[in-house]
Amino acid sequence: MRGENVTPFSLLHAVSLLTHTSRVHKFRRALECTVTPGCHVVEFGAGTGVLSMLAARLGAGQVTALEVNRRSVDYARKAVQLNGLSDTVTVVEGHFADFCLSEGADILVCEMLSSIMLVEPQVPACRHGVSHVLRAGGTVLPASATVYLVPVECPGVLHRFAVEGLIFPPAPQTVDHGVARDLADLVPVVHFDFGDPDTPLHVEHRVQFEVADRGTVHGLLGMFDATLTDDIVLQMEDGWRELFLPLEAPVQVDRGDLLEVRVAYTPGEPASLELDARTK
Numbered sequence: 067m068r069g070e071n072v073t074p075f076s077l078l079h080a081v082s083l084l085t086h087t088s089r090v091h092k093f094r095r096a097l098e099c100t101v102t103p104g105c106h107v108v109e110f111g112a113g114t115g116v117l118s119m120l121a122a123r124l125g126a127g128q129v130t131a132l133e134v135n136r137r138s139v140d141y142a143r144k145a146v147q148l149n150g151l152s153d154t155v156t157v158v159e160g161h162f163a164d165f166c167l168s169e170g171a172d173i174l175v176c177e178m179l180s181s182i183m184l185v186e187p188q189v190p191a192c193r194h195g196v197s198h199v200l201r202a203g204g205t206v207l208p209a210s211a212t213v214y215l216v217p218v219e220c221p222g223v224l225h226r227f228a229v230e231g232l233i234f235p236p237a238p239q240t241v242d243h244g245v246a247r248d249l250a251d252l253v254p255v256v257h258f259d260f261g262d263p264d265t266p267l268h269v270e271h272r273v274q275f276e277v278a279d280r281g282t283v284h285g286l287l288g289m290f291d292a293t294l295t296d297d298i299v300l301q302m303e304d305g306w307r308e309l310f311l312p313l314e315a316p317v318q319v320d321r322g323d324l325l326e327v328r329v330a331y332t333p334g335e336p337a338s339l340e341l342d343a344r345t346k
């Protein structure tokens with residue numbers, strides 16, 4: 067078993083996700099289409115247990131809700147009891163990488179999507195789950211996700227790194243929609259197929275943006291959408307904030323310029339982010 071503090075995700079944060087009702091509602095609709103009577107569902111990163119309990123309510127015969135944060139584990143266990151689902155839902159404390167199932171689950175649920183999958187381990191968790199937990203032909207929810215980037219002018223965020231005469235290394239920050247000014251159109255950067263055991267563990271791409279407006283590129287905004295089923299897609303407005311990725315040095319751009327950005331990161335490892343931008 068790995069350490070209790072392996073996730074930056076606190077219990078309070080997990081509980082706050084209950085207020086993202088459209089996110090939970092979309093998962094419930096996707097589970098409705100997927101859960102068959104008596105099936106075995108495994109959830110990686112169960113938090114409060116909300117998605118696991120919905121799977122049980124929809125007729126799953128056995129639900130294993132795995133969670134690494136001990137406080138969230140205790141909370142989810144209480145919730146399972148409160149809802150009279152203890153016969154079906156088992157909350158297990160542990161890291162996904164230590165969890166294997168020889169008989170193979172029918173459905174793997176994993177929602178560690180936040181922040182373009184840079185911060186949370188959605189990608190390694192699904193890769194592990196598909197190889198060591200899911201039966202052949204089983205379903206992963208969500209099935210896939212696409213990450214998009216856009217260069218932005220956003221001096222306000224950079225002010226966060228200069229406080230009372232002290233300076234700090236700029237780091238990725240979630241921001242409210244509208245805080246940054248887009249200087250080009252959004253471009254899809256990477257697509258993750260969570261059902262593919264070989265979905266890339268490392269992202270490295272060069273992306274070109276045609277600049278639409280004169281300004282200063284302070285960084286890029288990252289966002290994603292994630293497909294649960296063909297017609298149910300999770301969008302940022304279902305409960306996520308955009309992630310501002312600062313450039314080491316701002317780049318001045320003019321309308322019509324081509325801005326080339328190299329982005330590289332290992333999903334689940336925020337410190338791995340590398341970002342360079344220059345006009346061509």
Ligand SMILES: C[S@@+](CC[C@H](N)C(=O)[O-])C[C@H]1O[C@@H](n2cnc3c(N)ncnc32)[C@H](O)[C@@H]1O
Nearest residue numbers: 073075080083111112113133134135161162177
């Ligand atoms: C975005 S929350 C989702 C919680 C819940 N599934 C929901 O939809 O409300 C992700 C959860 O994954 C857990 N987590 C992060 N890393 C993990 C790991 N390595 N193994 C198991 N759980 C992990 C976090 O503690 C957090 O509770």
